[in-house]
Amino acid sequence: MKLGLAVALVVLTLATLACTTPSDPVGVGSLCTPPGPECPEAVVLQRGSVGRNALDFQLTNRAHSSEVTFRITSPGDETDAPLAVDDETRPELYSRAYALEADDDVFGQLSSRTLGTVNTLQLSLVCTQPPCDAVLDYVFISEPLECIDDGECSRPWRCEQSTGRCVECLVHSDCLSATQSCDLEAGRCVPPQDSVCTIARMPAPGSPLPALTLALLAGGLLLLRRHGRRGSLLGAVLLAAAAASMPLEAAAGPPRAGFALGGGPRMITGELGEFVAIGYGYVLTQELRRTHYGMAIGLTTASFETSQQPPPHTYVLQSYGVSLGPRGYWSLGAFEFTGGVDYLRWGLASNSLVRYTGLGVSFNAVGATGGVRYRWSSLEARFEAGLYPIFELPGSIVSLNFMVGIAGR
Incomplete structure (x- = not known):
């Protein structure tokens, strides 16, 4: 379950970031x-x-x-x-x-x-x-730097050390075909050859990344790379989640685990929302629960388009978050209604609203969440909505999620 959570988070996050270079x-x-x-x-x-x-x-x-x-x-x-x-x-x-x-x-x-x-x-x-x-x-x-030397680039690509990026060519003679020339701005040989395919480096066969590495990667993505203070906050949240589950484990009978993933629209309201269009995000949640109560931890990532007065001239706002809070459950036949309160640690990357948010990239929010679930066999469909006022900013986060998961009942 934990390995699946980490793997799914990495896949969804990389999919979200595929078209945008994160920047601080x-x-x-x-x-x-x-x-x-x-x-x-x-x-x-x-x-x-x-x-x-x-x-x-x-x-x-x-x-x-x-x-x-x-x-x-x-x-x-x-x-x-x-x-x-x-x-x-x-x-x-x-x-x-x-x-x-x-x-x-x-x-x-x-x-x-x-x-x-x-x-x-x-x-x-x-x-x-x-x-x-x-x-x-x-x-x-x-x-972020792509490389510091040639060994960090997929062969036959090279590291352009002055810009810290992997390029296919630095001069025209680096291109494999006489019909190609080097686009010095992009670092690519043009026109591209249809028969040539460059594959990104992957771990050697027989050496899969361990689960611990995936978990650390997921945590690092959530609290924005290269910031030690935010890394320590993630550790504190994970410890709090472990501590919160202890009373449940001490009770008679083992608690049951539930897992779900999905996504949906995201909105930012208030003064900050004047510059932000409706975005889309992904969420992964894992629960440890009894029949009528439990605890949930969620990992989220989202992307928005902005319309601020430049600078900056980028119009993408990416967010990451980790949430933790108690849950209550009420069953009605095959349906189950849920409600709870969450603490959300919300982080920003590619922050195009830096002139309004300041240079800070991590913020705190406490909000309410509620939803309905429908179960068939060991699977269930979920719809959840949440509202999270942000303490340090003039705005709130509204999330709507459609998810499919493994039932924890």
């Missing part, structure tokens, strides 16, 4: 020229972990015709030194002059192809043709 906003702010007390003309940005750099920005001109230059350099280890807007000795990653008319807006996206994987970036906004009154809003994004 690690910096939000503004640059101004001329600078003000709370809006400088230069800033140093740093990541707390390895990753690929990306930056979304919006440049707004609040004066008459003028020209400003947006410049990004790599300060190296000089982050404690005074900011030097016009220091030509720093390695330059990006520089562009923008000729702006009154009230002009310019939107831009810079990927790891431009910004690489350096840990520290300096951003500066300089007035090159006064008078200037411009503001640049930015979101600094860290994307």
